[in-house]
Amino acid sequence: MTAQEPCQPSSGGQCPSTEEGSRREFLGVAVAAVAAALTGCEKLSAEEFLQDKFTELSKSEVQTVIARLEKEYKEKYGKEVKVGNAPPVPGVIFGYALDLSRCIGCRRCVHACVKENNQSREPEIQWIKVLELEKEEGVNLQHAEHYYNPDEVPREGHFYMPVQCQQCKKPPCVKVCPVGATWREKDGIVVVDYNWCIGCRYCMAACPYGARHFNWGEPQIASKDVNPETHYLGNRPRPKGVVEKCTFCIQRTREGKYPACLEVCPTGSRKFGNLLDKESEIRYVLENKRVFKLKEELNTQPNFFYFYGV
Amino acid sequence: MTQTPRPSILPGLFACFLAFAATAATAEEHKKPHAAAAVEAPKDQVQVPKPPFTEGIFPCSQCHDPSAMAPNQKRRVLKDMHTEITLHHGPDTRWCLDCHDAFNRDNLHLANGKLVSFNTSYQLCGQCHGDKLRDWRVGVHGKRTGMWNGAKQYLLCVHCHNPHSPHFKPLKPMPPPARPEAIQLKNGGAR
Numbered sequence: 125m126t127a128q129e130p131c132q133p134s135s136g137g138q139c140p141s142t143e144e145g146s147r148r149e150f151l152g153v154a155v156a157a158v159a160a161a162l163t164g165c166e167k168l169s170a171e172e173f174l175q176d177k178f179t180e181l182s183k184s185e186v187q188t189v190i191a192r193l194e195k196e197y198k199e200k201y202g203k204e205v206k207v208g209n210a211p212p213v214p215g216v217i218f219g220y221a222l223d224l225s226r227c228i229g230c231r232r233c234v235h236a237c238v239k240e241n242n243q244s245r246e247p248e249i250q251w252i253k254v255l256e257l258e259k260e261e262g263v264n265l266q267h268a269e270h271y272y273n274p275d276e277v278p279r280e281g282h283f284y285m286p287v288q289c290q291q292c293k294k295p296p297c298v299k300v301c302p303v304g305a306t307w308r309e310k311d312g313i314v315v316v317d318y319n320w321c322i323g324c325r326y327c328m329a330a331c332p333y334g335a336r337h338f339n340w341g342e343p344q345i346a347s348k349d350v351n352p353e354t355h356y357l358g359n360r361p362r363p364k365g366v367v368e369k370c371t372f373c374i375q376r377t378r379e380g381k382y383p384a385c386l387e388v389c390p391t392g393s394r395k396f397g398n399l400l401d402k403e404s405e406i407r408y409v410l411e412n413k414r415v416f417k418l419k420e421e422l423n424t425q426p427n428f429f430y431f432y433g434v
Numbered sequence: 435m436t437q438t439p440r441p442s443i444l445p446g447l448f449a450c451f452l453a454f455a456a457t458a459a460t461a462e463e464h465k466k467p468h469a470a471a472a473v474e475a476p477k478d479q480v481q482v483p484k485p486p487f488t489e490g491i492f493p494c495s496q497c498h499d500p501s502a503m504a505p506n507q508k509r510r511v512l513k514d515m516h517t518e519i520t521l522h523h524g525p526d527t528r529w530c531l532d533c534h535d536a537f538n539r540d541n542l543h544l545a546n547g548k549l550v551s552f553n554t555s556y557q558l559c560g561q562c563h564g565d566k567l568r569d570w571r572v573g574v575h576g577k578r579t580g581m582w583n584g585a586k587q588y589l590l591c592v593h594c595h596n597p598h599s600p601h602f603k604p605l606k607p608m609p610p611p612a613r614p615e616a617i618q619l620k621n622g623g624a625r
Binding site for chain 1 (some may be wrong): 458563573574575576577578580581583584594602605606607609611613
């Protein structure tokens with residue numbers, strides 16, 4: 125534990141003045157010990173308890189946090205889990221478009237997402253919800269059903285509408301977060317700092333798309349199923365008691381790859397790209413197809429669009 | 435899709451015109467930045483995986499050897515070979531040699547007679563489905579994988595649509611989400 129040995133000037137160069145540092149650390153550890161005693165959270169290490177908000181961490185602090193997380197994950201899952209922290213790519217705002225005339229509701233995207241993003245298998249958490257809607261009713265959510273399970277899809281007279289985080293430009297979930305644990309990144313992705321989230325679930329109440337999910341139980345993923353390529357703000361394994369959501373596969377898209385849901389879709393209904401790039405397929409969709417936003421009247425201004433390809 | 439049957443020469447001429455229009459359109463497409471930026475491939479082609487042939491069936495010239503047997507160009511229902519293929523594509527009068535070439539069996543041909551390899555069969559499809567070809571070229575029809583800001587992989591039309599029966603086949607959906615009551619019943623689950 126760093127707290128027991130006073131800060132060495134040679135050890136990092138990140139230390140504030142020695143006296144100030146040791147007092148803070150002493151107080152911190154004392155508070156952590158009291159908190160641990162009161163809450164019974166023995167698993168929470170002092171470092172974790174004292175960790176600041178992700179946006180306010182210095183570069184070296186981020187490295188320390190990531191090293192700690194990687195160590196914890198290795199202990200827990202018995203394999204190397206890489207936690208990335210790739211920043212937004214300059215000049216990029218991500219946009220997503222989904223072709224309602226092609227989606228057949230096969231739920232391949234839902235399960236590919238679970239696999240890619242390390243969602244808890246038990247209790248089950250899924251970031252994408254596929255709604256089965258009636259053609260006669262159109263996009264009328266009063267007539268939506270997401271537990272449908274016929275032998276074959278698409279079912280006669282129905283169409284399908286996958287709903288996931290719409291990555292709003294005016295995200296109500298961010299507005300209501302009392303601690304600032306969720307925010308919109310420069311590339312338009314709304315992210316959560318799972319180590320800062322207090323689990324109040326205000327954001328879930330605020331989100332009109334049902335896109336946020338709470339870890340009611342200790343998330344369980346078999347070691348072999350853990351995707352070791354993770355991002356701090358994305359698919360790293362989450363603790364119990366925090367909220368999580370779709371991040372457009374931040375760990376993939378910031379590397380230039382397509383999201384997992386897009387790559388698995390057998391009908392090619394899902395389109396993704398840079399909204400600022402005039403040559404991107406997403407811009408082609410927005411400029412040439414009939415496009416709508418879900419619950420546009422709420423002025424959340426999604427960067428997720430639905431369109432009709434035919 | 436029901437089109438007029440072909441007793442007269444008019445539809446044939448129309449098809450020729452269409453084919454011409456399609457090739458002209460594709461040539462123009464390549465000048466556009468959309469196609470150029472997205473496709474890192476020789477000018478006339480888009481990189482795609484190999485066509486999904488039934489195992490051992492290609493090259494067709496293994497069996498269809500023009501020197502051994504003159505091709506029978508009479509429009510008919512096949513009785514001896516390829517009986518597993520039922521054509522559900524376009525007008526009833528359409529048959530094998532409208533797309534497959536009688537004298538170059540390892541190729542297809544356009545309506546104007548120009549040969550097209552199986553690797554670029556999208557040109558053939560695009561004769562009638564020009565709007566789909568346009569969308570496919572810019573990556574909006576069909577699936578692309580790879581990098582959103584770089585190299586991409588395309589699929590041919592025939593990877594998703596069986597050319598003899600192109601309607602996209604229904605699939606078994608993957609399991610639905612657990613209902614809330616089901617989650618609560620399990621031990622160590624929800625609460």
